[in-house]
Amino acid sequence: MKPNSVPPFTELVAACHHSAVHLEMRDVYGVASEANDFAEWQATGEIGPASVERRRPWLDLVRETVARGVVMRRARIVSMPVSEYIRYEHAGTHLNVEAGEQVRWLPRKKAATLALPGADLWLLDGRLIRFGHFSGDGALTGHELNDDPAVIKMCADAFEAVWDRAAPHQEFTV
Template structure:
């Protein structure tokens, strides 16, 4: 039986104005690119084909349609090895057209920050990401309940307004 839930790809492809992403974890599941970085293998930024992924293309296409794509990361300091790698890899997000900011967790004390990572598309649909304690992806949950979307959009904006642009956040 086909699922009636939207996919990230569908939501991003259908976005007309905005897509915002809040990340709250200090580590996620391991992946081959992270493991390569841990071994000292670094990206050849001059060779775009070696690091450009379908995700980056989707973001670039959305930005090309006029969608503003923003990502905010709330991180503990000192940062984890995984966050150090994400900071390094963020160059690809920026190249795709994302605007990325970082908020040290200690600077978020006065903010009401949601419990789960999420994406919000056009202030209409929210996609929550659920992870295990070890950072393994478990499932996505979608909602178009206006009050829930509005509440999380407001939380994102608070984080965004207090966060530092990527080029001003040093690891």
């Protein structure tokens, strides 16, 4: 499927019945919708009420999805010491966890011996991958769907290997 023909994530996760797992491997994301929140965090060191409110659609989606019995897991591979952006992500991750998402962190050094895909991804019900493509500065350049069984197996194995080595959010400090 061409990147511009990928359905919105909300539609993809609505079709999930069992699991939605997310593998993140970048140290910085330059997603325009987070720019104000990131700037606020840089200025205050806190995730403020306005930032929480802007995250509400995602947090509500997580709550609704988990309430349907879908397990949502996110694994982040990060360089140490972490980037300023990763400190920002870490500061707000408790909101994801409170909404029902399970999150783990893996220092990049501990991932050195793992075979990993070349892009961030969501694996939905072990049947469909949504790759996220980013530019060098972290701007989102598009998404791509893949349902090739060999690619799905490789990505599922990679995610589980990261998950097994990673620390739960509550145990990971930045």
